[in-house]
Amino acid sequence: SHIDFEFLQTIIGVTPGCSGNFSGHRTEGDLLVAVDFTGGGGTASNSLYQWHCNAEPGPQPADGTVCDPGGAAHYEQITVPSSVSFTINAATVPCGGWICRDTGGVTAQLAANNFLEGGLDLTVLNFTGCFHTFLPHTRTAQSFSAALTDFAGPAPLATCRTPAMTTASNPTGFNLAPGVVASDHVTVQAPSGGATPQGTVAFFLCGPSQVTAGGCPAGNSVGAVKTLVVGAATSDTTAATTALGTYCWRAAYTPTGASVGIFDTATHTDAGAECFAVGVPGPPDAGRGLNLPMPPSDFVPTASLQGDAPLRLEVPALGIDASVESLGLLANGAMAVPQFVSDAGWLRTGAIPGSAGNAVIGGHLDGKTGEPAAFWALGRLRPGDAIIVTETDGTQLRFSVVRVGQFQRQAVPLVAVFGPSSEPHLNLITCAGPYLKDHRTYRDRLVVYTRLAAVAGPNIRTWLGRRSKVCASSRLSSSVPVRSAHCT
Known part of the structure; x- marks a missing residue:
């Protein structure tokens, strides 16, 4: 028999099936122990190999440097006294509590030369990395370059300890002003007591477009890498927080000094203590979802002028012609819904249709008995379709559909729907997706x-959002008019 035991620093995966492929990398310092049973299985010998990135005699890069097969990368046989210890049973041994198998099947004892124990002394080998995968396999012949046959694994293996990391953002909370100065603080400890880890920490900040449900998966580097002092470090500050939404930190630990080969590299992020929100209502991990308060008055214009309120909403492509109710906020801060299923409803605490900002008009999908409601067919709209809003003073505003999005109820992008904008937008919202009976609402x-x-109309607003009288037109103009010198 000819067996190899590989110890790899990267996490190795394999696709299902006998013809699957391995994923992962070989890195400088990976080890392989080749064991050969010869003379009818009565003689056992072993050899130690180490993966080298460069041709001999080197020099070689640091342990953990990725260098996959090809080019100069290769396994080099090494001999380091006292680094390898292997023992073969010289006589029959009982299996005890183990399940043993030989060529005849399950057996209660193992014949001589059928059981092998071995070990590697990583300190003697001066190995400074961390192994994560154990991969045994067999060869067809004693030659080290013989074809490989059977694989057992890859199996997870951890030779280093993962440190425990706790972090806290400064500031925390929500409704913070754009451009707020932020920093992150990290504490790194041994997982079960013991010596405090030595090393450095790099800090990263994810903006609203990068944050996920788990926090910050990557992010942008903030400031210089910091050296741990008694297991703690604080990032440089950043004011790159002008976009509205949720921000989350990520801290990445790298061991140095006496912690090399003892502690593994590690990263930490979460959607709680690592996050804060700029101009977004609700807790830092909110920022999305309809069961939350709407954006605060500090970021959304709230004062409407007499005669500004929308009266009717028409969608010619769908045959929709609905009265528009004026809606406020519920006690929990969420947007109210129209009283009648045939009506639409404008959120009066938000932007006015036609003014700079995101005006919002909602409507029911159906009634309690399943009858179609005002926005039953809204999902059929396509980019370019027209939406016409008539205000109480007779002014008509024509909006053009830009895009249609469908989101799970807890994932509606609040800022994009209700937040501020320098241009006049109107967003329509209704239910979609399957009905959730237990929640008495739709999923999406x-x-x-x-x-x-x-x-078009008697009192026309400039497209910059200021009220001004202009010469009236008997039809919808092809562009938004500006102040006319002929009118007062």
Whole structure:
């Protein structure tokens, strides 16, 4: 028999099936112990090999440097006294509590030369990395370059300890002002007591477009790498927080000094203590979902002028012609819904249709008995379709559909729907997806994003959002008018 035992620093995976492929990498310092049973299995010998990135005699890079097969990368046989210890049973041994198998099947004892024990002394080998995968396999012949046959694994293996990391963002909370100065603090400890880890920490900050449910998966580097002092470090500050939404930190630990080969590299992030929110209501891990308060008054214009309120909403492509109710906020801060299923409802605490900002009009999908409601067919809208809003003073605003999005109820992008904008937008929202009987609501929300395309009527607003009287037109203009010198 000819058996190899590989110890690999990267995590090795394999696709299912006998013809599957391995994933992962070989790295400088990977080890392989080749064991050969010769003379009819009566003689056992072993050899130690180490993966080298460069041709001999080197020099070689640091342990853990990735260098996959090809080029100069290779396994080099090494001889380091007292680094390898292997023992073969010289006589029959009982299996005890183990399940043993030989060529005849399950057996209660193992014949001589059938049981092998071995070990590697990583200190003697001056190995400074951390192994993560154990991969045994067999060869067809004694030659080290013989074809490989059977594989057992890959199996997880951890020779280093993963440190325990705790972090805290400064500031925390929500409704923070854009441009707020932020930093992160990390504490790194041994997982079960013992010496405090030595090393460095790099800090990364994910913006609203990068944050996920788990926190910060990657992020942008912030400041210099910090050296741990008694197991703690604080990042440099950053004011790259101008976009509205949730921000989360990530800390990446690298061992140095006496911790090399003892502690593994590690990263830490979460969606709680590592996060804060700029201009977003609710806790730091909120920022999305309809069961949360709407964006605060500090970031959304709330004062409407007399005669500004929308009266009717028409969607010619769908045959929708609905009255528009004026809606406020519920006690929990969420948007109210229209009283009648045939009506739409404008959120009066948000932007006014036609003014700079995101005005929002919602509507029911269906009624209690399943009858179609005002926004039953809203999902059929396509980019370019027209939405016409008539205000109480007779002004007509024509909006053009930009895109249609469908989100799970807890994942609606609040800032994009209700937040501020320098241009006039109107967003329509209704239910979508399967009905959740236990929750008495639909799983999803459909959002139709539109932008102002034209205005017509007795009192026409400039597209910058300021009220001004202009010469009236008997039809919808092809562009948004500006102040006219001929009118007062």
